[in-house]
Amino acid sequence: MPFRSYDTLRVFTVVARHESVTAAAQELNLSKASVSYQIRKLEDELGFAVIRSRQPMQYLCGPSLA
Structure with a gap:
């Protein structure tokens, strides 16, 4: 898995x-x-969505919930 920058995380x-x-x-x-x-x-x-947008809030989704 490629390195992700600290800023992105x-x-x-x-x-x-x-x-x-x-x-x-x-x-x-x-x-x-x-x-x-x-x-x-x-x-x-990562190859998958980590945030799902439902205005006005954003929600964690997929493997990011683990």
């Missing part, structure tokens, strides 16, 4: 904790687009 954990890309972006002082990009990058590396 940090973004994922903050989104998971807040269940919100917007709240995570505010905490991390990043744009929502940047946070979404990091999540997509992680999902591409």
